Amino acid sequence: MAPRVELGRRSLLLATALLLAAAGLSGCVIAQSTAGRSVDRGALEGIVPGETTRAEVTRLLGPPDEIIHSSREHDPLFERAFRYEFRKARQTALFLLIFSTYRSDSKSDAVIIFFDERGIVEHVGSRFDANRASYGAPW
Amino acid sequence: MRIAPATALPGSFLGALTLLLLAGCRLHVERIEVGTPIPVEALRGIRPGVDDLGDVLRRLGPPDRVHYTLGEEILEYRTTLHGARDLRFILPTQWIPIYSVISIARSLLGSFVPSSGEGGEPLPEQGILVSAASGLLEAAAGLIPLNISTDESLAVHTRHRGGEKIRVIIDRRQGRVLRAEIRAQPTSPYPPE
16 A cells, blocks of 8 residues: 655745745835935036136036045145035835845936136036936845 | 655754744845946047046036035046845844854854955855855854844845946136046946956
8 A cells, every 4th residue: 555645835825925924025125315415407508618717617617516626736625626416326125025125326417617817717627426226136 | 554654854843944944044145236327428529638527527526525626626427336145144142152152153253254245245155155254153052942132144145236426527717527437347338447
């Protein structure tokens, strides 16, 4: 007579309960964070090298996030450049009980304005990449 | 007489094993990127002795940092890329004797584990093996049931850190680019200096 095989019903129920608990404890996170003030592109177009003064730049774009001093020999506190930056970071995370992933992509909009010795705009550099920050998997 | 077959593992054993596997370890994969990479063509288009600050700003955009020496204006551009794959164990820490053993063992084994440092070199295989031994030691000590606080310990981990740091040096008197320096990390498309 063939032996009767125990199905292990209790083990099956326990494993199922644990799997359900693991599914309930998993999580998915999509988040976005920003730092700084966004740069007004319209106001930036009003800045003309050779014409716009330092005071006009401040009026158009607001106070800078960073003032860069060039430490010139005859004027150690000469304000050589203003820097503005707006940073955006997008994060994607997945939490399963035994496996987790995390990805963060940080890009920025940045503007730098260089002044000459008279305080007139000499050069302008800008980059608008903040919206290129992306969500996704870490691989 | 009916013989009870031993074909099924006891449920309590399966439950305990499942709990141990699920609660004690975790595989973690992560990737962190900061900044916008500079296109290679834009960087190689910089002409020392010819280009000025305006040309650099048009080709490369605004720098992340500007600083000065007596005769130079230095523009810095930075991007970083961090990637990691970790196998982590969650271990109890509140029982002082066990935690002391773990701490001593960890410090002894830690002397064999090279650190990646600021340069961002990837961890070699020797480091991985020692870290695995450290993690297993801690996991074995952690099997004794203890309550409340735990610590997450790396058992096996691979990490790499890449990116670029680009410096464009401009002569302050002549207003022309003197040179461009590139410090490339592993995984960068630029050749190392």
